[in-house]
């Protein structure tokens with residue numbers, strides 16, 4: 001049973017200690033290989049913010065080193081004393097190693113590296129990983145991990161959720177390719193959306209809806225439904241809204257959506273409310289409201305506001321992303337109108353997203369929308 005201080009520490013750790021499952025990594029990586037079998041060939045892959053001794057990222061990339069044609073695999077971990085969650089026992093792997101140092105085990109990060117067949121087994125695999133302690137704690141922002149980033153061609157990880165914005169900025173600074181896990185809501189961050197708009201970052205192909213299961217530390221407090229313990233005592237929790245974020249090309253993003261004309265949507269749409277209301281024009285943007293991605297009218301040339309989940313289906317050859325209609329993430333210049341307190345008491349709320357007139361003669365906010373236009 002976890003004691004109270006464990007529970008407190010785990011709570012403080014928020015979502016930072018969520019460990020990705022092997023099958024989720026495998027499915028995602030396979031989708032890139034299907035599109036381009038050489039995606040990883042000859043590349044140096046860095047897995048930062050990892051726990052190489054038990055991480056499925058390290059296991060997957062080490063086991064598949066030859067199949068992927070990697071040149072070098074590097075995986076780094078964050079020292080337990082620097083983590084918010086400090087429940088820790090050095091692994092048998094570490095304590096049995098000639099490099100084990102009782103003074104370093106809690107305060108230093110570790111680096112694992114795979115480049116060649118160290119044990120003369122005839123193949124390069126997980127048993128050829130070599131490790132040592134880092135100089136520092138393995139913080140991805142540290143000089144030594146930044147240096148590894150600069151040597152890497154592709155960065156792959158599930159970064160700490162609490163530092164997602166900073167992690168994205170760190171990757172973009174390094175100009176490397178990347179494949180990372182985050183929450184789909186991150187697309188509305190002002191640090192992330194401009195990258196999506198400029199086609200420098202997009203969703204990966206293997207997760208487009210539903211939730212995913214992550215392994216969590218034993219003492220992690222479960223406040224919600226959707227968790228389980230497996231036969232080995234490992235604890236898992238289901239997390240909603242998870243997506244892969246990447247700049248590696250894949251096939252799904254080049255598949256255009258199959259859509260109907262505006263006229264056909266207004267006759268045959270499965271969304272009865274759309275047939276009733278039609279495509280309404282916003283009061284504060286020069287765009288029409290499209291409440292469902294599958295109802296985007298293929299023959300409309302103007303600006304359209306679509307749900308954020310459109311990004312799961314976004315094909316850059318089919319549509320152009322113009323901006324985000326959401327306070328904080330959007331470009332205010334896209335607005336055709338800004339409300340003031342002279343107009344409405346609730347002017348500030350109304351300015352947050354697109355607005356529509358209701359049947360009662362009042363203005364209402366829509367959900368935050370992505371503004372798109374059909375590619376000519």
Ligand SMILES: C[S@@+](CC[C@H](N)C(=O)[O-])C[C@H]1O[C@@H](n2cnc3c(N)ncnc32)[C@H](O)[C@@H]1O
Pocket residue numbers: 015016017018019020048049050051055056057077078083084138139140141157158159160161163
């Ligand atoms: C969401 S977990 C994912 C771990 C692993 N990559 C996986 O999915 O199996 C994020 C990891 O980053 C670590 N971390 C937190 N802050 C960090 C920092 N500033 N630098 C490096 N790692 C950090 C956490 O302790 C945690 O181990």
